[in-house]
Every structure is written in C-alpha cells, then in structure tokens.
C-alpha cells in the first residue's frame with residue numbers, strides 16, 4: 001500500500017510550477033513527503049492520500065518565493081525620520097552610528113520579525129546581509145539563524161563585513177569596521193558551524209564584504225579565495241548608484257565592474273545586489289560570467305538610485321532574482337510587492353509588452369534559486385525539489401472580474417498576502433496568520449530594542 005504524503009495541496013485554480021518546462025496545471029495538486037515534493041498532478045491524475053490536506057480551490061499555487069537581498073536588522077530603524085531624504089551615502093552616514101548599537105538580542109528579534117514579514121508575502125527562503133559587527137556585540141549571525149529555526153523558514157545569511165572606515169578613505173565610522181584577518185576567521189567559523197551542503201538544507205552561509213566603498217580590495221580578493229576553498233557563495237553590493245561609480249573612479253581608478261574582475265569575483269559563485277548602473281558592455285560581461293543579480297526595485301526607487309537593466313541582464317545570461325533590501329531603505333518587506341514593482345519597472349523601461357507577471361514570478365522563484373546556487377532544489381515545484389510553496393487566494397473584492405489569467409491577476413490586482421506559506425511541507429503561515437506562537441511577545445521586544453537603538457546618539 002502506498003505511504004500517504006505528509007501534505008497534499010489540491011484543486012488549485014492554477015498550479016504554476018515554474019519548473020524547467022514552466023508547466024501550469026489548472027485544477028492541479030502537489031504532494032509533499034519528508035520535506036520534498038513527492039508528486040504533482042492534474043484533475044485526471046489520482047491524488048495520493050495525505051496526513052494533512054490544504055484545499056486550494058480558487059487559489060493560485062506557486063513555489064515559495066526566494067528573497068535574494070535583505071538587511072534584516074534594518075527593520076529596527078524603519079522609516080527613520082532623520083534619514084528620509086538623502087541618497088544612499090547620506091542615508092548610510094546618518095544610520096551607521098545607530099547600527100553600532102546592534103547586539104545579539106537585536107539581531108534575533110529583527111530576524112524573527114523580518115522573516116515573519118517575508119513569510120506573510122509568500123517567501124519561504126531568504127538571504128540576509130548583516131555587515132555591521134560592532135566590537136563586543138556577540139555572534140549576531142548565529143542569533144539570526146536561531147530565529148529562522150524557530151520559525152521554520154529556509155535561511156541563507158551572509159557573513160557581511162566592513163573594513164574600510166573614514167580614516168582609511170571609506171564611508172563607515174571606525175566603530176563598525178573590523179580588520180581583514182578577524183573577518184576571514186569569523187567567516188570560516190560560521191561556515192563550519194551552520195553551512196549545510198545537503199540539497200534540502202535549511203541553512204547555508206555565504207560570504208559578503210559590504211561594498212566597494214566600505215571594504216579594502218585586499219579583503220575582496222581574500223574573501224573570494226576563502227569562498228573557493230570552502231565552496232560557498234559570494235555576495236556584495238555593486239553598481240548601485242552613480243555616486244559609487246564616481247567613488248570607484250576617484251579612489252580606485254576603476255569602474256565597479258572592473259574592480260569586481262580585478263578581485264576575482266567575475267564567477268558564477270557570485271550574486272550582486274542592485275546592479276543598477278553597469279554599462280551595456282559590462283552587462284554582457286556579467287552575463288557571460290553568469291554573475292547573478294538581486295534586483296531590488298523598491299529600494300532603487302526610494303533611494304533614487306535608478307532603474308536597473310533587468311531585461312538586459314537576463315538576456316545576457318545573468319541569473320536575476322528579487323530582493324526586498326533592508327527595511328530602512330525599502331521600508332516594506334513584501335516579496336509579492338517587489339515582484340509587482342519589478343513588473344511595473346520593466347514595463348516603464350521597455351514598454352507595456354515587456355516584463356509580464358510570469359517574468360516577475362520567475363525572477364521571484366527560479367531566478368532567486370539560481371542566484372543562491374540552488375537550481376532544482378528551491379524556487380520550483382517539481383518532484384524531488386524542496387516542499388516550499390505559497391497558496392494565494394484569488395477571491396474577494398480585489399479579484400472580482402479577474403477571470404482570464406490567474407498569474408497576471410495575482411500581480412496586477414491586490415495588494416496580496418499569501419493565504420498559506422509552506423516550507424518543507426510545514427505551514428509557516430496558515431489562513432494569513434503566522435503559525436509560530438511567539439509573535440506578540442517578539443513585537444514587544446522589537447519595540448523596546450528599536451527605541452533604544454533610535455535614541456539620540
């Protein structure tokens with residue numbers, strides 16, 4: 001007799017698998033057993049028995065969304081009044097002294113709240129880029145990993161770093177930078193402690209010097225060498241603003257993409273945040289090297305950074321995923337909202353026929369998985385992939401009259417939150433509500449910690 005599945009999501013209005021063939025199945029179902037997808041079918045295929053069933057009538061079912069760029073700790077300084085009108089550099093300089101107050105409690109509670117916020121928007125895997133490690137602050141990344149484990153979401157924190165302070169010609173103050181040897185030793189320690197290489201991994205670590213204006217070129221080179229040795233991925237901010245182009249030309253005598261090449265980062269081990277200002281030939285070079293890009297459309301607008309060449313990067317062969325970016329620049333952390341905004345920006349840049357809802361869904365799922373080196377594991381619904389999915393109700397006032405294309409309706413109508421968000425076959429959000437019982441308590445802690453961080457410096 002056939003063993004029953006752990007979970008069966010059945011009778012979807014449409015199951016958009018975003019698999020290698022981009023199959024879409026009206027009336028489809030998906031079964032999850034032991035944390036991985038064990039079956040997929042349509043109305044004519046017999047459904048397996050299951051310990052738990054989710055009725056998806058009237059719903060779009062997609063792979064869980066993948067967030068490829070974030071700074072979770074920044075929700076402690078969300079919409080911070082003194083930092084609302086500056087561009088990237090002013091914004092950073094205003095906020096660095098506040099972030100110098102981060103500690104383990106702050107890292108834990110910001111991750112708990114931020115990952116919950118993402119799960120409400122259908123996100124099942126998130127990265128994080130924590131690059132502020134004040135002296136004596138403790139093990140901030142392990143505190144975040146603990147929060148992700150409590151919630152049951154898949155988590156790829158990156159060991160961020162800054163080593164170039166104002167006294168060495170960089171942007172951050174001395175209180176939030178570390179020396180290169182200390183950064184590399186801690187990177188190795190965190191990989192040894194948390195990095196899971198299995199295809200169903202819940203936790204993986206990547207290495208992530210912050211940006212060209214906050215680390216030394218020596219640290220970039222040595223981090224790439226360490227990532228090669230440890231076989232982990234590499235992440236940084238690049239080509240975000242025209243100020244950054246000017247900084248790189250003035251202080252390093254090169255444009256950002258040339259710098260990337262010189263420090264050994266033009267490889268498919270790398271994904272970059274933003275990538276707004278590469279030239280046409282630089283887009284080709286990034287694509288040829290299969291360097292990934294985390295497109296952060298809301299952040300790029302709110303900081304006035306620019307419109308990223310997303311269609312061009314994808315056409316050149318670069319994997320492109322989506323990122324909500326830190327919650328003190330793009331203050332909302334909804335991956336659905338980023339997908340919608342990516343669609344709107346694509347149309348704004350190239351015309352109404354460009355960037356469909358399916359393109360945006362693909363970036364939010366498969367594209368993100370490719371950035372994280374997890375093609376076939378996450379970001380698609382296919383037998384053997386992780387059992388991560390989102391169920392989106394297409395009903396009520398928002399969807400009245402949207403009868404002809406459930407994927408386009410999902411992103412054009414709204415705003416939308418996930419009805420159910422499932423990671424490894426286990427609901428993290430159920431009927432629109434986070435499953436973990438600690439949220440009210442954690443929100444109270446968040447309020448206390450963020451008030452202390454925002455107190456006058």
Ligand SMILES: [Zn+2]
Nearest residue numbers: 237273325326
């Ligand atoms: Zn960022």
